[in-house]
Amino acid sequence: MAATAPLPHPASAPAIRSAATRLSEFVFRRGEPMIWLTGAGLAASLLLIFGLLGLVAWKGLGFFWPRPLVRIETSNGKKVLGEILSTEMMPPEAGKAAESRIRVKIGNRDLNGLDFRWIPLSDVAKRDVPKEALLLERQEYGNFHGFLKEIWRSGEKLAVGDEKGLEMLTRRQRELRSRFVDLSEKEKDDVGAINARLEKERLRLRKAELAKAPDLAAVRISTDARITELQKQYESERERIETSRREVSATSAVFIDAAGREKTVLLRDIVRIVRPNDLALGGRASVYLSRIWEFVSGEPRESNTEGGIFPAIFGTVLMVVMMSLVSVPFGVVAALYLREYAVQGRAVRLVRIAVNNLAGVPSIVFGIFGLGFFVYGIGGRIDRLFFAEALPTPTFGTGGILWCALTLALLTVPVVVVATEEALAAVPAGMRHASLALGATRWQTVRRVVLPAAAPGILTGLILAMARGTGEVAPLMIVGVVKLAPTLPVDGVFPYLHLDRKIMHLGFHLYDVGFQSPNVEAAIPMVYSTTILLLLIVVVLNLTAILVRNHLRRRLFSSAF
Amino acid sequence: MQQPIAATDDVAHHVETGALPHAAPAGTAPIIEVKNLDLFYGEKQALFDITMACKPNSVTALIGPSGCGKSTLLRCFNRMNDLIDGVKIDGTIRIHGTDIKAEGVDVTAIRKRFGMVFQKSNPFPKSVFENVVYGLRIQGINHRGVLAEACERSLSAAALWDEVKDRLEDSALGLSGGQMQRLCIARAIAVEPEILLMDEPCSALDPIATAKVEELIFDLKARYTIVIVTHNMQQAARVSDETGFFMLGKLIEFDKTDTIFTKPSQKTTEDYITGRFG
Numbered sequence: 092m093a094a095t096a097p098l099p100h101p102a103s104a105p106a107i108r109s110a111a112t113r114l115s116e117f118v119f120r121r122g123e124p125m126i127w128l129t130g131a132g133l134a135a136s137l138l139l140i141f142g143l144l145g146l147v148a149w150k151g152l153g154f155f156w157p158r159p160l161v162r163i164e165t166s167n168g169k170k171v172l173g174e175i176l177s178t179e180m181m182p183p184e185a186g187k188a189a190e191s192r193i194r195v196k197i198g199n200r201d202l203n204g205l206d207f208r209w210i211p212l213s214d215v216a217k218r219d220v221p222k223e224a225l226l227l228e229r230q231e232y233g234n235f236h237g238f239l240k241e242i243w244r245s246g247e248k249l250a251v252g253d254e255k256g257l258e259m260l261t262r263r264q265r266e267l268r269s270r271f272v273d274l275s276e277k278e279k280d281d282v283g284a285i286n287a288r289l290e291k292e293r294l295r296l297r298k299a300e301l302a303k304a305p306d307l308a309a310v311r312i313s314t315d316a317r318i319t320e321l322q323k324q325y326e327s328e329r330e331r332i333e334t335s336r337r338e339v340s341a342t343s344a345v346f347i348d349a350a351g352r353e354k355t356v357l358l359r360d361i362v363r364i365v366r367p368n369d370l371a372l373g374g375r376a377s378v379y380l381s382r383i384w385e386f387v388s389g390e391p392r393e394s395n396t397e398g399g400i401f402p403a404i405f406g407t408v409l410m411v412v413m414m415s416l417v418s419v420p421f422g423v424v425a426a427l428y429l430r431e432y433a434v435q436g437r438a439v440r441l442v443r444i445a446v447n448n449l450a451g452v453p454s455i456v457f458g459i460f461g462l463g464f465f466v467y468g469i470g471g472r473i474d475r476l477f478f479a480e481a482l483p484t485p486t487f488g489t490g491g492i493l494w495c496a497l498t499l500a501l502l503t504v505p506v507v508v509v510a511t512e513e514a515l516a517a518v519p520a521g522m523r524h525a526s527l528a529l530g531a532t533r534w535q536t537v538r539r540v541v542l543p544a545a546a547p548g549i550l551t552g553l554i555l556a557m558a559r560g561t562g563e564v565a566p567l568m569i570v571g572v573v574k575l576a577p578t579l580p581v582d583g584v585f586p587y588l589h590l591d592r593k594i595m596h597l598g599f600h601l602y603d604v605g606f607q608s609p610n611v612e613a614a615i616p617m618v619y620s621t622t623i624l625l626l627l628i629v630v631v632l633n634l635t636a637i638l639v640r641n642h643l644r645r646r647l648f649s650s651a652f
Numbered sequence: 653m654q655q656p657i658a659a660t661d662d663v664a665h666h667v668e669t670g671a672l673p674h675a676a677p678a679g680t681a682p683i684i685e686v687k688n689l690d691l692f693y694g695e696k697q698a699l700f701d702i703t704m705a706c707k708p709n710s711v712t713a714l715i716g717p718s719g720c721g722k723s724t725l726l727r728c729f730n731r732m733n734d735l736i737d738g739v740k741i742d743g744t745i746r747i748h749g750t751d752i753k754a755e756g757v758d759v760t761a762i763r764k765r766f767g768m769v770f771q772k773s774n775p776f777p778k779s780v781f782e783n784v785v786y787g788l789r790i791q792g793i794n795h796r797g798v799l800a801e802a803c804e805r806s807l808s809a810a811a812l813w814d815e816v817k818d819r820l821e822d823s824a825l826g827l828s829g830g831q832m833q834r835l836c837i838a839r840a841i842a843v844e845p846e847i848l849l850m851d852e853p854c855s856a857l858d859p860i861a862t863a864k865v866e867e868l869i870f871d872l873k874a875r876y877t878i879v880i881v882t883h884n885m886q887q888a889a890r891v892s893d894e895t896g897f898f899m900l901g902k903l904i905e906f907d908k909t910d911t912i913f914t915k916p917s918q919k920t921t922e923d924y925i926t927g928r929f930g
Contacts, residue, residue, distance in 0.1 A: 434737070521774030525836070528732060529787040529843060530764035539786070544777045646823070 144626070151619030155382040157367045157375050160224040160236055162349055163195065164217040165210060172224060172236040172349035173197035173208070174367075181211065196613075198226070198234035199348055206233055207612050222369045223257070225346070230360040233393060233613065237348040243355075244342045257366070263342055264358045271339045271359035278332050280583070285325045287584055292318050297480040362392075386620060395574065395604050396614040400621060405579055406492070406572070406594030407561060407628060413496035414503065414560045419553050421500065422507025423542075429508070430515040431537055443512075450505035458566025461498030466490055466570055486591050490571030492580045493590035498570045499563060503556035510555060514548020515541060550640040554633050561629045564598035572596040574603050597625040683708045683847065683877050684729060689743035691724060691901075693736070698724050700902045702743070706847075706894070711869060711878045713888035713909065716898030717924070722881045725898075726849050729879070730766040731759050747847070764791070767840025767876070771852040773832035775824035775839075780816050783824045783835055787843035802842050809875075810838035811868050830861025837868065841876070848872065850880040854887065866891050885925060889913050897921045 118124050158174040165171075173195040181190045192211045200206050227235040239252035239260055250256035292314050299310040342358045362385075365378050389399025425446075433439045470487035478486040487493070518541050526536040542549075564572075573593045580592040601621050608614040682705035691699035699721045706712045714722040724733065731752060733739045745752050752762050764787075775783050782789075784806050785799040793799065803820070807813040812834045816827070824835055833853060840848060850869070854862040869878060869891045882888050888895055889909060896906040897918075905912060905921045916922045 519774065521770055521772055522776055524732065524735070524770065525768075525774045525776070525839070526786070526790075527735065528730060528763055528766070528768035529790060529839070530760045531787075531790045532760055535790055539789070540776050 147619055147622050147626070150616065151621075151623040152383075154616035154620060155379050155386065157226075157365055157370060157378045159220050159368050160226060161195075162219050162221055162224070163210065163215055165214045166216045167214075168216075170349040171195060171197045171208060171210075172221075178212070196234075198236040199232075199354070200610075201232040202348060202352055202354060206610065220368050222366075223252070224366065224368050225257075226365040226367055227346070227356065227361050228363040228365075228397070229356065230362060230392060233397065233610075235346060235348075235354065235356065237346040237354070240345040240347050240353065242342070242344045249342075260344055260358075261364055264361050264364055267339055267342060267359045268361060270335075274332065274335050274339060281328055282325065282332070283578075284584065285321055285328060289318060289321050289325070292321065294480045301479055362398075387624070391575065394609060395600065396608055396610050396617055400595075400597065400600060400624065402576055402579060403595040403597045403600045403621075404624065404628065405581075406576065407597045407625075408632070409580060410492055410495050410499070410594060410596065411557055411560050411632065413492065414499040415553055415557060417496060418500035418503045418507055418556055418560075419549070422504045422552065422556075423511050423549055425504070426508045426511035426515060427537060427542075430512050431533070431541065446505045446508050450509070453565075454502055454563055455565040457498055457502045458569045461494055461501070461566060461570040462490075465494040465497050470494065489591075490569070490573075490593055491591040492571060492594045495567050495571045495594065495596075498566050499560045502563065502566065503560050506556045506559060507549075507552040510552025511545065511549050514545035514551070517548065518544045547640045547644045550636055550643065554636045554640075557632050557636065558629055561625070561632065562598060564596070564602060567596055568599060572599045574599075574607070597621055597628065601625065681708075682706060683748060684879070685744075685746040685749075686725070686728075687744045687746075689725070689728065689741065689745065691721070691728065691733070691742075692740040694738040698901050699728075702903045704896055704903060704906045706877060706879060708877050709873060709875070710893040711873055711880060711891050713892035713895045714879065714881045714898060715883070715885060715888050715895060715924075716904075718883075720898040721901040722896075722898045723851050726851055726879060726881050729847070729849060730763045730768060732763075732768070734759060764843060765846050767837075767843065767845040767848045769833070769836050769840055769848065769850045769853045771855055773829065773836050773856065775827070775832050775835050777823065777825055779821045780824050780827070780835065781820040784838050784842050786839060791843070806838040806842040807835075809841055809872065810834045811864060811871075812838055828861075830857050830864060833857060833861065833865060834868065837865070837872075841872070846877065848876045848878045850878065852881050852883060855883060862887075885913075897924065899924070 158176075160172055161175055162170060162172045176194045176196055178191055178193050181192050183189050190211055190213060192209050193215075195208050195210060196206055197203060197208050198206055221238075223238055225235075225237060225239060227237075229235055239256055241251050242249040242256060242260060242263070250259045296311060296314045299307050304310060339359045340357055343355050344358060346354050346356060348354065363378075363381070367375075367378075370378065386399050387404070388401050390402060391400060392398035429439060429442065466487075466489060470485070470489065470491075474482060474486050474488040522540050522544065523536055526540045527533075531539070571593050573595065576593050576595045578589075578592060580589050580594055581587060582589070601618060604614045604621065605611075605618040684706040686702050686704050689699055689702040690697060702725060714725065716722050727733045728741060728745060729747070729752075733741070741753060747762070747765065751757075776786060778786070781799075781803055784803045785793075788799055788802055804813060804817075807816065812831060815831060816835075824832065827835060833856070837848075837853070854865050857865065866887065869880065872878060880888075880892065892909045894907065895909045895912040897904045897912060897916075897920075899920060905916055905918045907917070911917075912921060913925060916925065
């Protein structure tokens, strides 16, 4: 172009036109920028996904790694012992230079009121990392940061805060804690079983009363006798447990915090003792793994901000499996009718549109429907028919895992229907004709040829449905998912699977811990960890279904040579 | 199988009363009889007044340009046209004297008397074995020995046994195109049908596979009556005993294959055969 510039105007016109043509040719005809554009779009999506995953994994999994406990003395002489979590800029104030501050987790909620403190860097007078500092993870009040002073057992001083004392502390804590946990389990099981039988007797009597049974007096006498017997059992059981409990509770330890205040803690209430400043890499790793194991397999503590989330994992997985058991057969049957039997016409098209739209209905609407239809409608009716003696306490007339599963099944049926329909449509007509020409009926053809050939596609529907169901929270909040379920929906008491029980759910757990927690700052790492676990469960469920699908595909469409 | 002969004159005319169909000596009473058949797809008429008959243990070829209705006629025989919405058929089709369009006829029972081989081989996504015995399983036969025996017999009859006997449990979709088509033939004859309907069975095959299938047709003739639709006139000339030439839904000429290919009575037939059109 530069070379053509001196030329007179008429001559330069074609040159300009040809430049424009060249550009348009470059953009549209050869289409290379379009390739870049699509590539860039893909790259951006991948970056977002992996960035999100990376962030969540880093924050969620890093939380369990033991950090050093730093003793900080501020310029006004106050001392704290804590983990330095981050350094951040302070909000700028007028007329002052920008300054940094550190966020310290100081623990000792019972002494300090708050687990966190923000200290301006300029305020830090002295820092050190005392080797003998202890981090106690406690049953209640969160972590304790401090030093061991003495160990006591029923008024007798066993040790002081030296190396020997620390060694004894660890040993005794381990033993007492496991005994205490066993005791609590036993109490829950044994006393729970007696309570269940008491309740059964009470309901039997109530049933007889409601039915105005002619032998009511006899029933009353026999039930009363059994109730008295059970109550005696209950008392003796309590007595035994109380004795063991006293034994376990006899040993306690006195700790002092950085400021010198004393705190007495029962050894049975200490979940884990860590000396983070005196740990080699191996020790740190073992603490890390044991914390992760507790997170995955333990029960929550301190309004879900600490401990494990096993009940939520269990509830989520069980509910999704139940949901699949309902939604897949239902969806497949519906799709079969639509694709194989119904006369293709306006009506079928309308149904198809309706099904597709159903998939777009806000999930909370399904929740409200589930509450009205399943919980109050069907559940209420079941209660009146079969559990009248328990009323006004509802049995099925309140949220529970069954209603959660059914509500989600309703929500995911469209996904299954659409996927199955596509899979059925992809089965070649020739196969159907071959089967029919051999004298098979329509149903035989569907069952023996079409469904097996469509099975991989149907499993794709299952995968999509499971992914959708696992991630759903809003409708579940009103049909049976709770912040803290006292019992799992599966236990050793007949009928083993309790469909009426409320459950915990990872998605709701996230919401609850992240936004409804009394101690939001402490709960943040839990949010990340729970997220990574929820994602992991989705991946595991999907992976299972994908493996099954690939296996089917291999069996159907390939051969051994 | 045979319907009681409520003796219309037609039936009495063509079928010896009381004679069992299987006992009928070859070359006598026709096994398939079509009389004044009209077929409509909705408003459009696809077949006009077809009348023809196929003899037992013979090969009848149906030839003609695309869209002339020969496949449609083939599908009338085992009522596969029922699967298409809006098909209306007038006239009669009798198999061994049984009117297959009569009220209350069990369609699946009719279809069991036919084996059908399609233009595009369509094995099921199952093992070779399961493909062959599918028709038997449909009939409720699940005895392993019976199935294995039928499988070997049909695969041998379809000249496929030696090639696949070691991989009966492999997926049928792993076979070659020609093997798949022969597998479909084996599947069709496993249920011991009376008649084999072949709808352009070789059009998707290479010459070698085609030769094998043609050879097979020759062998199968001894036991089955075969009706074959083909585009390939050499093939019709090679394999068939009688040939029907179709054009625009009409049966122009039906005669011995030799006659059709050497001295056809109709000018149109001659033009078609000599390649002057179509």
